[in-house]
Amino acid sequence: MTNQVQTLKEHLRATIWSRCLSAAQMARVEADTFEQFVPKGGFVFRKGEPVESWTGIIEGLVKMNNFSAAGKSVTFTGVPTGAWFGEGSLLKDDHRKxxxxALRDSRVAQMPRATFEWLLETSLPFTRFLLMQLNERLGQFIGLVETDRMLNVDTRVARCLAAMFNNHLYPGVDKTVQISQEEIGYLSGASRQRANQALQLLEKEGLLRLDYGGIRVLDVEGLRQFEA
Known part of the structure; x- marks a missing residue:
């Protein structure tokens, strides 16, 4: 993920979807969208809350999480810098599921529902972007179900890293991912120690390099295809 610190305005203008907006549309987006700071371990949203905004990660890393009836924590996916999410819940007008x-201190952009719906009504290119976003999201979650059923930590860690390299969903990610082994463990459903073992295996396979404070991905396609 990029280390460059962006202002909210810079973040909005760097998004894929903003390129298709008119000057007037962009002006309203910049006027209406606001920034929220969420400390590590804090809630960006809680399950059951009404969905009132479309959300982007200016800086940081968050996870979508739930608990089973038995109390087991289940992580669906991580959302890194540059990503936007929540469009499906907004379109359904549903409560958070x-x-x-936040897995680390994070800066979050919140576009109010009214602004999001106005863009849908006034910008055909924005609507097309959202169709692509939903299609990519569907493919991502199908892949997550497949990976989870493999029940192999090494494979899950590989696919977890590979999933971050989706240019549409996560345009802010570069080849050096600033993510800790603890965070990889959260996102792949493994302990920190077990995630570390998996990363060392992937490093031996020549797919990544463990650097101080992050992971240098050498072969994204290799991670996608890896099976232990």
Missing amino acids: YDVI
Whole structure:
């Protein structure tokens, strides 16, 4: 993920979807969208809350999380810098089906529902972007179900890292991912120690390099295809 610190305005203008907006549309987006700071471990949203905004990560990392009836924590996916999410819940006008929790101190952009719906009504290119976003999201979650059923930690860690390299969903990610082994563990459903073992295996396979404070991905397609 990029280390460059962006202002909210810079973040909005760097998004894929903003490129298709008119000057007037962009002006309203910049006027209406606001920034929220969420400390590590804090809730961006709680399950059951009404959905009132479309959300982007200016800086940081959050996870979509839920708990089973037995109390087991289940992480659906991580959302890194540059990503936007929540469009499906807005379109359904539904309550949150999951918690969104910051894995590190995070700066979050919130576009109010009214602005989001106005863009849908006034910008055909924005609507097309959202169709692509929903299609990519569907593919991502189908892949997550497949990976989870493999029940192999090494494979889950590989696919977890590979999933971050989706240019549409996560345009803010570069080849050096600023993510800790603890965070990888959260996102792949493994302990920190077990995630570390998996990363060392993937490093031996030549798919990544463990650097101080992050992971240098050497072969994204290799991670996608990896099976232990």
